[in-house]
Amino acid sequence: MEYDAVIVGGGACGLMCAAQAGLLGKRTLLLEKNDKVGAKILISGGGRCNYTNLHTDIHNFVSENPNFLHAVFSQWTVDDTIQFFQSFGNIIGQEKTLGQLFPQSNKAKDIVGVFTKLMYETQQDIWLQAEVKTIAQDGDAYTLTVLHEGATRHIRSDKVVIASGGLPIAKLGASDFALRTARKFDLRVVDTAPALVPLTITGKDADWYASLAGNAVFSRVANKQISFEENILFTHWGLSGPAILQISSYWKAGEVFTINLLPHFDVQDLIKQERAAGGRRTVSQLLQAHFTRKMVDALGKFLPIDLKIASLSKADAKLIWDTIHHFEVKPAGDKGYDKAEVMRGGVATDELQAKTLESKKHKGLYFGGEAVDVTGWLGGYNFQWAWASGYAIAQDL
The missing domain is CATH 3.50.50.60 (FAD/NAD(P)-binding domain)
Incomplete structure:
Protein backbone atom coordinates (compact mmCIF):
# COMPACT_ATOMS: atom_id res chain seq x y z
CA MET A 1 0.00 0.00 0.00
CA PRO A 194 8.60 16.83 33.99
CA ALA A 195 6.01 19.63 33.85
CA LEU A 196 2.58 20.10 35.42
CA VAL A 197 3.90 17.86 38.15
CA PRO A 198 3.54 17.70 41.97
CA LEU A 199 6.54 18.88 44.00
CA THR A 200 8.20 17.09 46.89
CA ILE A 201 9.39 18.40 50.26
CA THR A 202 12.05 16.65 52.31
CA GLY A 203 14.17 17.55 55.33
CA LYS A 204 13.11 19.33 58.48
CA ASP A 205 9.82 20.66 57.05
CA ALA A 206 8.61 17.37 55.55
CA ASP A 207 6.54 16.37 58.59
CA TRP A 208 4.85 19.78 58.69
CA TYR A 209 3.60 19.40 55.10
CA ALA A 210 2.61 15.78 55.70
CA SER A 211 0.56 16.80 58.75
CA LEU A 212 -1.61 18.91 56.44
CA ALA A 213 -2.17 16.18 53.84
CA GLY A 214 -5.58 16.57 52.23
CA ASN A 215 -5.94 20.29 53.04
CA ALA A 216 -6.58 22.52 50.01
CA VAL A 217 -6.04 26.28 50.18
CA PHE A 218 -6.88 28.85 47.49
CA SER A 219 -3.57 30.66 47.02
CA ARG A 220 -1.38 32.73 44.76
CA VAL A 221 1.82 30.86 43.92
CA ALA A 222 4.59 32.99 42.40
CA ASN A 223 8.22 33.11 41.36
CA LYS A 224 10.20 35.81 39.56
CA GLN A 225 8.62 34.89 36.23
CA ILE A 226 4.93 34.34 36.84
CA SER A 227 2.12 33.76 39.33
CA PHE A 228 -0.98 31.56 39.43
CA GLU A 229 -4.11 31.84 41.58
CA GLU A 230 -5.75 28.46 42.18
CA ASN A 231 -5.89 25.81 44.88
CA ILE A 232 -2.80 24.24 46.37
CA LEU A 233 -3.08 20.80 47.96
CA PHE A 234 -0.91 19.59 50.82
CA THR A 235 0.14 15.95 50.49
CA HIS A 236 2.10 13.36 52.47
CA TRP A 237 5.13 14.09 50.29
CA GLY A 238 4.79 17.81 49.59
CA LEU A 239 2.52 19.94 47.42
CA SER A 240 0.13 19.41 44.55
CA GLY A 241 -3.06 21.04 43.27
CA PRO A 242 -3.60 23.22 40.19
CA ALA A 243 -1.47 26.20 41.29
CA ILE A 244 1.48 23.94 42.14
CA LEU A 245 1.22 22.03 38.86
CA GLN A 246 1.22 25.35 37.00
CA ILE A 247 4.27 26.79 38.76
CA SER A 248 6.15 23.49 38.32
CA SER A 249 6.50 24.24 34.61
CA TYR A 250 8.51 27.34 35.56
CA TRP A 251 10.45 25.79 38.45
CA LYS A 252 13.99 24.41 38.43
CA ALA A 253 15.74 22.40 41.13
CA GLY A 254 17.13 24.57 43.91
CA GLU A 255 14.77 27.48 43.30
CA VAL A 256 12.46 29.03 45.89
CA PHE A 257 8.92 30.25 45.16
CA THR A 258 6.36 31.93 47.39
CA ILE A 259 2.78 31.19 48.32
CA ASN A 260 0.27 33.86 49.27
CA LEU A 261 -2.12 31.83 51.40
CA LEU A 262 -4.71 34.63 51.48
CA PRO A 263 -4.45 36.43 48.13
CA HIS A 264 -7.74 38.36 48.30
CA PHE A 265 -7.23 39.80 51.78
CA ASP A 266 -4.52 41.74 53.59
CA VAL A 267 -3.76 40.35 57.03
CA GLN A 268 -2.61 43.79 58.20
CA ASP A 269 -6.03 45.19 57.36
CA LEU A 270 -7.71 42.31 59.23
CA ILE A 271 -5.53 43.00 62.27
CA LYS A 272 -6.35 46.74 62.17
CA GLN A 273 -10.08 45.99 61.96
CA GLU A 274 -9.81 43.58 64.89
CA ARG A 275 -7.88 46.11 66.96
CA ALA A 276 -10.50 48.75 66.24
CA ALA A 277 -13.09 46.31 67.65
CA GLY A 278 -11.08 45.87 70.84
CA GLY A 279 -8.58 43.21 69.77
CA ARG A 280 -9.94 40.61 72.18
CA ARG A 281 -9.77 37.73 69.71
CA THR A 282 -6.61 35.68 69.31
CA VAL A 283 -4.60 35.32 66.13
CA SER A 284 -5.97 31.78 65.90
CA GLN A 285 -9.57 33.02 66.03
CA LEU A 286 -8.83 35.66 63.40
CA LEU A 287 -7.31 33.11 61.01
CA GLN A 288 -10.06 30.53 61.54
CA ALA A 289 -12.37 32.77 59.54
CA HIS A 290 -10.20 32.00 56.49
CA PHE A 291 -8.53 28.61 57.08
CA THR A 292 -9.41 25.21 58.48
CA ARG A 293 -8.64 24.60 62.15
CA LYS A 294 -5.97 22.12 61.10
CA MET A 295 -4.27 24.75 58.92
CA VAL A 296 -4.38 27.35 61.69
CA ASP A 297 -2.91 24.90 64.19
CA ALA A 298 -0.13 24.06 61.73
CA LEU A 299 0.64 27.76 61.24
CA GLY A 300 1.19 27.84 64.99
CA LYS A 301 4.66 26.45 64.27
CA PHE A 302 5.55 29.85 62.82
CA LEU A 303 3.08 32.28 64.41
CA PRO A 304 1.99 33.38 67.91
CA ILE A 305 -1.54 32.11 67.29
CA ASP A 306 -2.53 32.17 70.98
CA LEU A 307 -1.78 35.87 71.43
CA LYS A 308 -4.65 38.34 71.48
CA ILE A 309 -4.64 40.78 68.59
CA ALA A 310 -4.41 43.72 71.03
CA SER A 311 -1.14 42.29 72.36
CA LEU A 312 0.63 41.93 69.01
CA SER A 313 3.84 43.88 68.54
CA LYS A 314 4.85 45.38 65.20
CA ALA A 315 7.29 42.50 64.80
CA ASP A 316 4.51 40.00 65.47
CA ALA A 317 2.25 41.67 62.90
CA LYS A 318 5.02 41.67 60.31
CA LEU A 319 5.76 37.99 60.98
CA ILE A 320 2.08 37.15 60.42
CA TRP A 321 1.99 39.13 57.18
CA ASP A 322 5.21 37.54 55.87
CA THR A 323 4.03 34.03 56.73
CA ILE A 324 0.54 34.36 55.28
CA HIS A 325 1.37 36.41 52.19
CA HIS A 326 4.96 35.41 51.46
CA PHE A 327 5.32 31.78 52.55
CA GLU A 328 8.59 30.53 51.04
CA VAL A 329 8.87 27.03 49.60
CA LYS A 330 12.03 25.30 48.41
CA PRO A 331 11.00 21.92 46.97
CA ALA A 332 13.45 19.03 47.02
CA GLY A 333 12.28 17.86 43.62
CA ASP A 334 9.23 16.66 41.71
CA LYS A 335 7.27 13.41 41.45
CA GLY A 336 8.79 12.57 38.07
CA TYR A 337 7.45 11.69 34.65
CA ASP A 338 4.98 9.08 35.88
CA LYS A 339 3.08 11.78 37.82
Whole structure:
Protein backbone atom coordinates (compact mmCIF):
# COMPACT_ATOMS: atom_id res chain seq x y z
CA MET A 1 0.00 0.00 0.00
CA GLU A 2 1.29 3.46 -0.92
CA TYR A 3 0.78 6.09 1.75
CA ASP A 4 1.10 9.86 1.53
CA ALA A 5 2.60 9.75 5.01
CA VAL A 6 3.33 7.49 7.96
CA ILE A 7 2.36 8.92 11.36
CA VAL A 8 4.14 7.61 14.44
CA GLY A 9 1.92 7.95 17.51
CA GLY A 10 -1.83 7.70 17.99
CA GLY A 11 -2.22 10.44 20.56
CA ALA A 12 -3.93 13.81 20.15
CA CYS A 13 -1.54 15.22 17.52
CA GLY A 14 -1.24 12.00 15.50
CA LEU A 15 -4.98 11.41 15.45
CA MET A 16 -5.76 14.96 14.34
CA CYS A 17 -3.06 14.76 11.67
CA ALA A 18 -4.45 11.50 10.25
CA ALA A 19 -8.05 12.74 10.38
CA GLN A 20 -7.24 16.04 8.67
CA ALA A 21 -5.12 14.28 6.04
CA GLY A 22 -8.10 12.01 5.34
CA LEU A 23 -10.41 14.99 4.92
CA LEU A 24 -7.96 16.30 2.32
CA GLY A 25 -8.17 13.02 0.38
CA LYS A 26 -4.80 11.68 1.48
CA ARG A 27 -3.92 8.21 2.75
CA THR A 28 -1.91 7.76 5.92
CA LEU A 29 -0.74 4.87 8.06
CA LEU A 30 -0.88 5.57 11.79
CA LEU A 31 1.41 3.44 13.96
CA GLU A 32 0.42 3.14 17.63
CA LYS A 33 2.43 1.18 20.21
CA ASN A 34 -0.55 0.60 22.54
CA ASP A 35 -3.50 -1.69 21.92
CA LYS A 36 -5.75 1.35 21.41
CA VAL A 37 -5.34 4.93 20.25
CA GLY A 38 -5.72 8.01 22.43
CA ALA A 39 -4.54 6.47 25.71
CA LYS A 40 -3.64 9.81 27.32
CA ILE A 41 -6.80 11.44 25.97
CA LEU A 42 -8.88 8.76 27.65
CA ILE A 43 -7.45 9.43 31.13
CA SER A 44 -7.23 13.22 30.81
CA GLY A 45 -9.34 15.31 33.15
CA GLY A 46 -10.21 12.23 35.18
CA GLY A 47 -11.66 10.60 32.07
CA ARG A 48 -13.64 13.71 31.11
CA CYS A 49 -11.07 15.34 28.77
CA ASN A 50 -10.55 19.09 29.03
CA TYR A 51 -10.11 19.31 25.26
CA THR A 52 -9.31 23.02 24.82
CA ASN A 53 -9.24 26.34 26.61
CA LEU A 54 -11.24 29.38 25.52
CA HIS A 55 -8.43 31.74 26.55
CA THR A 56 -5.63 30.09 24.56
CA ASP A 57 -2.82 32.49 23.69
CA ILE A 58 0.90 32.08 23.10
CA HIS A 59 1.49 33.42 26.63
CA ASN A 60 -0.04 30.21 28.02
CA PHE A 61 2.94 28.19 26.80
CA VAL A 62 6.48 27.55 27.95
CA SER A 63 9.00 27.48 25.10
CA GLU A 64 12.34 28.95 24.09
CA ASN A 65 10.36 30.87 21.47
CA PRO A 66 6.62 31.23 22.20
CA ASN A 67 6.26 33.45 19.12
CA PHE A 68 6.79 30.30 17.06
CA LEU A 69 3.20 29.38 17.94
CA HIS A 70 1.67 32.24 15.96
CA ALA A 71 2.05 30.48 12.61
CA VAL A 72 0.30 27.32 13.82
CA PHE A 73 -2.40 28.94 15.94
CA SER A 74 -3.33 31.27 13.08
CA GLN A 75 -4.19 28.16 11.04
CA TRP A 76 -6.18 26.34 13.72
CA THR A 77 -7.94 28.32 16.44
CA VAL A 78 -9.95 27.43 19.52
CA ASP A 79 -13.10 28.10 17.48
CA ASP A 80 -11.85 25.59 14.91
CA THR A 81 -11.45 22.99 17.66
CA ILE A 82 -14.96 23.66 18.99
CA GLN A 83 -16.51 23.48 15.51
CA PHE A 84 -14.53 20.36 14.57
CA PHE A 85 -15.80 18.31 17.49
CA GLN A 86 -19.29 19.69 17.13
CA SER A 87 -19.45 18.94 13.39
CA PHE A 88 -17.87 15.49 13.40
CA GLY A 89 -18.92 14.20 16.82
CA ASN A 90 -21.89 16.31 17.87
CA ILE A 91 -19.81 17.26 20.92
CA ILE A 92 -20.96 20.43 22.67
CA GLY A 93 -18.43 21.99 24.99
CA GLN A 94 -19.25 23.14 28.50
CA GLU A 95 -16.99 25.62 30.23
CA LYS A 96 -15.75 24.83 33.71
CA THR A 97 -13.33 27.17 35.51
CA LEU A 98 -10.84 29.48 33.80
CA GLY A 99 -11.96 28.78 30.23
CA GLN A 100 -11.58 25.01 30.45
CA LEU A 101 -13.86 23.25 27.96
CA PHE A 102 -15.16 19.70 28.52
CA PRO A 103 -17.62 17.63 26.47
CA GLN A 104 -21.14 17.87 27.87
CA SER A 105 -21.11 14.10 28.14
CA ASN A 106 -18.01 14.31 30.38
CA LYS A 107 -16.63 11.32 28.44
CA ALA A 108 -13.13 11.44 27.00
CA LYS A 109 -13.96 8.42 24.84
CA ASP A 110 -16.33 10.63 22.82
CA ILE A 111 -13.32 12.75 21.79
CA VAL A 112 -11.35 9.69 20.68
CA GLY A 113 -14.44 8.38 18.90
CA VAL A 114 -14.50 11.40 16.61
CA PHE A 115 -11.09 10.44 15.25
CA THR A 116 -11.62 6.72 14.89
CA LYS A 117 -14.87 7.34 13.02
CA LEU A 118 -13.28 9.92 10.71
CA MET A 119 -10.27 7.73 10.00
CA TYR A 120 -12.54 4.81 9.14
CA GLU A 121 -14.65 6.94 6.83
CA THR A 122 -11.62 8.40 5.03
CA GLN A 123 -9.84 5.00 4.86
CA GLN A 124 -6.81 5.81 6.97
CA ASP A 125 -4.97 2.72 8.20
CA ILE A 126 -4.12 2.10 11.87
CA TRP A 127 -1.67 -0.51 13.11
CA LEU A 128 -2.04 -1.10 16.84
CA GLN A 129 0.71 -2.63 18.99
CA ALA A 130 3.13 -1.44 16.35
CA GLU A 131 6.48 -0.35 17.75
CA VAL A 132 8.79 1.65 15.50
CA LYS A 133 12.34 0.48 16.14
CA THR A 134 14.27 2.70 13.73
CA ILE A 135 13.80 5.35 11.06
CA ALA A 136 16.43 5.69 8.35
CA GLN A 137 16.63 8.24 5.56
CA ASP A 138 17.15 6.76 2.15
CA GLY A 139 17.49 9.46 -0.49
CA ASP A 140 14.25 11.43 -0.54
CA ALA A 141 12.35 8.77 1.42
CA TYR A 142 12.39 7.18 4.87
CA THR A 143 12.37 3.53 5.87
CA LEU A 144 10.73 2.61 9.16
CA THR A 145 11.47 -0.70 10.84
CA VAL A 146 8.34 -1.70 12.72
CA LEU A 147 7.63 -4.61 15.06
CA HIS A 148 3.98 -5.53 14.44
CA GLU A 149 2.01 -8.71 15.10
CA GLY A 150 5.18 -10.59 15.97
CA ALA A 151 6.91 -9.72 12.71
CA THR A 152 9.46 -7.11 11.72
CA ARG A 153 8.15 -5.01 8.85
CA HIS A 154 9.80 -2.32 6.75
CA ILE A 155 7.71 0.62 5.59
CA ARG A 156 8.90 3.19 3.10
CA SER A 157 7.41 6.67 2.84
CA ASP A 158 8.37 10.09 1.53
CA LYS A 159 6.86 11.73 4.60
CA VAL A 160 7.01 10.75 8.27
CA VAL A 161 5.27 12.51 11.16
CA ILE A 162 6.70 12.01 14.64
CA ALA A 163 3.77 12.50 17.03
CA SER A 164 4.84 9.96 19.63
CA GLY A 165 4.57 12.36 22.57
CA GLY A 166 6.97 12.92 25.44
CA LEU A 167 8.22 11.04 28.49
CA PRO A 168 5.09 11.04 30.72
CA ILE A 169 3.50 8.44 31.42
CA ALA A 170 5.45 5.18 30.95
CA LYS A 171 2.54 2.84 31.70
CA LEU A 172 0.64 4.47 28.82
CA GLY A 173 3.46 3.76 26.41
CA ALA A 174 5.43 6.99 26.75
CA SER A 175 9.03 6.83 25.55
CA ASP A 176 11.91 8.97 24.36
CA PHE A 177 11.40 7.84 20.76
CA ALA A 178 10.74 11.34 19.40
CA LEU A 179 13.80 12.74 21.19
CA ARG A 180 16.03 9.88 20.02
CA THR A 181 14.81 10.35 16.46
CA ALA A 182 15.45 14.09 16.56
CA ARG A 183 18.98 13.58 17.84
CA LYS A 184 19.64 10.87 15.26
CA PHE A 185 18.78 13.36 12.53
CA ASP A 186 20.98 15.99 14.18
CA LEU A 187 18.14 18.19 15.40
CA ARG A 188 18.70 20.17 18.59
CA VAL A 189 16.64 19.12 21.59
CA VAL A 190 15.86 21.56 24.40
CA ASP A 191 16.55 19.98 27.80
CA THR A 192 13.52 18.08 29.01
CA ALA A 193 11.92 17.88 32.47
CA PRO A 194 8.60 16.83 33.99
CA ALA A 195 6.01 19.63 33.85
CA LEU A 196 2.58 20.10 35.42
CA VAL A 197 3.90 17.86 38.15
CA PRO A 198 3.54 17.70 41.97
CA LEU A 199 6.54 18.88 44.00
CA THR A 200 8.20 17.09 46.89
CA ILE A 201 9.39 18.40 50.26
CA THR A 202 12.05 16.65 52.31
CA GLY A 203 14.17 17.55 55.33
CA LYS A 204 13.11 19.33 58.48
CA ASP A 205 9.82 20.66 57.05
CA ALA A 206 8.61 17.37 55.55
CA ASP A 207 6.54 16.37 58.59
CA TRP A 208 4.85 19.78 58.69
CA TYR A 209 3.60 19.40 55.10
CA ALA A 210 2.61 15.78 55.70
CA SER A 211 0.56 16.80 58.75
CA LEU A 212 -1.61 18.91 56.44
CA ALA A 213 -2.17 16.18 53.84
CA GLY A 214 -5.58 16.57 52.23
CA ASN A 215 -5.94 20.29 53.04
CA ALA A 216 -6.58 22.52 50.01
CA VAL A 217 -6.04 26.28 50.18
CA PHE A 218 -6.88 28.85 47.49
CA SER A 219 -3.57 30.66 47.02
CA ARG A 220 -1.38 32.73 44.76
CA VAL A 221 1.82 30.86 43.92
CA ALA A 222 4.59 32.99 42.40
CA ASN A 223 8.22 33.11 41.36
CA LYS A 224 10.20 35.81 39.56
CA GLN A 225 8.62 34.89 36.23
CA ILE A 226 4.93 34.34 36.84
CA SER A 227 2.12 33.76 39.33
CA PHE A 228 -0.98 31.56 39.43
CA GLU A 229 -4.11 31.84 41.58
CA GLU A 230 -5.75 28.46 42.18
CA ASN A 231 -5.89 25.81 44.88
CA ILE A 232 -2.80 24.24 46.37
CA LEU A 233 -3.08 20.80 47.96
CA PHE A 234 -0.91 19.59 50.82
CA THR A 235 0.14 15.95 50.49
CA HIS A 236 2.10 13.36 52.47
CA TRP A 237 5.13 14.09 50.29
CA GLY A 238 4.79 17.81 49.59
CA LEU A 239 2.52 19.94 47.42
CA SER A 240 0.13 19.41 44.55
CA GLY A 241 -3.06 21.04 43.27
CA PRO A 242 -3.60 23.22 40.19
CA ALA A 243 -1.47 26.20 41.29
CA ILE A 244 1.48 23.94 42.14
CA LEU A 245 1.22 22.03 38.86
CA GLN A 246 1.22 25.35 37.00
CA ILE A 247 4.27 26.79 38.76
CA SER A 248 6.15 23.49 38.32
CA SER A 249 6.50 24.24 34.61
CA TYR A 250 8.51 27.34 35.56
CA TRP A 251 10.45 25.79 38.45
CA LYS A 252 13.99 24.41 38.43
CA ALA A 253 15.74 22.40 41.13
CA GLY A 254 17.13 24.57 43.91
CA GLU A 255 14.77 27.48 43.30
CA VAL A 256 12.46 29.03 45.89
CA PHE A 257 8.92 30.25 45.16
CA THR A 258 6.36 31.93 47.39
CA ILE A 259 2.78 31.19 48.32
CA ASN A 260 0.27 33.86 49.27
CA LEU A 261 -2.12 31.83 51.40
CA LEU A 262 -4.71 34.63 51.48
CA PRO A 263 -4.45 36.43 48.13
CA HIS A 264 -7.74 38.36 48.30
CA PHE A 265 -7.23 39.80 51.78
CA ASP A 266 -4.52 41.74 53.59
CA VAL A 267 -3.76 40.35 57.03
CA GLN A 268 -2.61 43.79 58.20
CA ASP A 269 -6.03 45.19 57.36
CA LEU A 270 -7.71 42.31 59.23
CA ILE A 271 -5.53 43.00 62.27
CA LYS A 272 -6.35 46.74 62.17
CA GLN A 273 -10.08 45.99 61.96
CA GLU A 274 -9.81 43.58 64.89
CA ARG A 275 -7.88 46.11 66.96
CA ALA A 276 -10.50 48.75 66.24
CA ALA A 277 -13.09 46.31 67.65
CA GLY A 278 -11.08 45.87 70.84
CA GLY A 279 -8.58 43.21 69.77
CA ARG A 280 -9.94 40.61 72.18
CA ARG A 281 -9.77 37.73 69.71
CA THR A 282 -6.61 35.68 69.31
CA VAL A 283 -4.60 35.32 66.13
CA SER A 284 -5.97 31.78 65.90
CA GLN A 285 -9.57 33.02 66.03
CA LEU A 286 -8.83 35.66 63.40
CA LEU A 287 -7.31 33.11 61.01
CA GLN A 288 -10.06 30.53 61.54
CA ALA A 289 -12.37 32.77 59.54
CA HIS A 290 -10.20 32.00 56.49
CA PHE A 291 -8.53 28.61 57.08
CA THR A 292 -9.41 25.21 58.48
CA ARG A 293 -8.64 24.60 62.15
CA LYS A 294 -5.97 22.12 61.10
CA MET A 295 -4.27 24.75 58.92
CA VAL A 296 -4.38 27.35 61.69
CA ASP A 297 -2.91 24.90 64.19
CA ALA A 298 -0.13 24.06 61.73
CA LEU A 299 0.64 27.76 61.24
CA GLY A 300 1.19 27.84 64.99
CA LYS A 301 4.66 26.45 64.27
CA PHE A 302 5.55 29.85 62.82
CA LEU A 303 3.08 32.28 64.41
CA PRO A 304 1.99 33.38 67.91
CA ILE A 305 -1.54 32.11 67.29
CA ASP A 306 -2.53 32.17 70.98
CA LEU A 307 -1.78 35.87 71.43
CA LYS A 308 -4.65 38.34 71.48
CA ILE A 309 -4.64 40.78 68.59
CA ALA A 310 -4.41 43.72 71.03
CA SER A 311 -1.14 42.29 72.36
CA LEU A 312 0.63 41.93 69.01
CA SER A 313 3.84 43.88 68.54
CA LYS A 314 4.85 45.38 65.20
CA ALA A 315 7.29 42.50 64.80
CA ASP A 316 4.51 40.00 65.47
CA ALA A 317 2.25 41.67 62.90
CA LYS A 318 5.02 41.67 60.31
CA LEU A 319 5.76 37.99 60.98
CA ILE A 320 2.08 37.15 60.42
CA TRP A 321 1.99 39.13 57.18
CA ASP A 322 5.21 37.54 55.87
CA THR A 323 4.03 34.03 56.73
CA ILE A 324 0.54 34.36 55.28
CA HIS A 325 1.37 36.41 52.19
CA HIS A 326 4.96 35.41 51.46
CA PHE A 327 5.32 31.78 52.55
CA GLU A 328 8.59 30.53 51.04
CA VAL A 329 8.87 27.03 49.60
CA LYS A 330 12.03 25.30 48.41
CA PRO A 331 11.00 21.92 46.97
CA ALA A 332 13.45 19.03 47.02
CA GLY A 333 12.28 17.86 43.62
CA ASP A 334 9.23 16.66 41.71
CA LYS A 335 7.27 13.41 41.45
CA GLY A 336 8.79 12.57 38.07
CA TYR A 337 7.45 11.69 34.65
CA ASP A 338 4.98 9.08 35.88
CA LYS A 339 3.08 11.78 37.82
CA ALA A 340 3.69 14.60 35.32
CA GLU A 341 0.95 15.56 32.90
CA VAL A 342 3.36 16.73 30.21
CA MET A 343 7.03 17.11 29.33
CA ARG A 344 8.82 20.46 29.24
CA GLY A 345 11.38 20.92 26.45
CA GLY A 346 11.67 18.80 23.31
CA VAL A 347 12.63 19.35 19.69
CA ALA A 348 13.81 22.95 19.38
CA THR A 349 11.41 25.17 17.46
CA ASP A 350 14.26 26.71 15.46
CA GLU A 351 14.77 23.29 13.84
CA LEU A 352 11.25 23.34 12.35
CA GLN A 353 9.39 25.32 9.71
CA ALA A 354 6.95 27.48 11.66
CA LYS A 355 3.94 26.91 9.37
CA THR A 356 4.31 23.19 8.62
CA LEU A 357 6.49 21.82 11.48
CA GLU A 358 8.69 20.14 8.89
CA SER A 359 12.35 19.73 9.74
CA LYS A 360 14.46 22.42 8.12
CA LYS A 361 17.29 19.91 7.64
CA HIS A 362 15.31 16.87 6.47
CA LYS A 363 12.55 17.26 3.91
CA GLY A 364 9.50 15.17 4.69
CA LEU A 365 10.22 14.73 8.42
CA TYR A 366 7.73 16.42 10.76
CA PHE A 367 7.42 16.78 14.54
CA GLY A 368 4.25 17.77 16.39
CA GLY A 369 2.52 17.78 19.76
CA GLU A 370 4.38 17.13 22.99
CA ALA A 371 7.59 16.11 21.19
CA VAL A 372 8.20 19.79 20.35
CA ASP A 373 9.51 22.43 22.80
CA VAL A 374 5.99 23.77 23.41
CA THR A 375 4.45 23.13 26.84
CA GLY A 376 1.04 24.48 27.72
CA TRP A 377 -0.45 25.44 31.06
CA LEU A 378 -2.88 23.18 32.88
CA GLY A 379 -6.42 23.44 31.56
CA GLY A 380 -6.69 22.25 27.94
CA TYR A 381 -3.85 24.27 26.44
CA ASN A 382 -1.72 21.23 25.57
CA PHE A 383 -4.62 19.65 23.71
CA GLN A 384 -5.13 22.84 21.72
CA TRP A 385 -1.46 22.73 20.71
CA ALA A 386 -1.76 19.04 19.77
CA TRP A 387 -4.85 19.60 17.60
CA ALA A 388 -3.34 22.68 15.95
CA SER A 389 0.03 21.09 15.23
CA GLY A 390 -1.62 17.96 13.84
CA TYR A 391 -3.76 20.11 11.55
CA ALA A 392 -0.81 22.20 10.37
CA ILE A 393 1.26 19.15 9.48
CA ALA A 394 -1.64 17.52 7.62
CA GLN A 395 -1.90 20.50 5.27
CA ASP A 396 1.61 19.80 4.01
CA LEU A 397 1.41 16.02 3.53
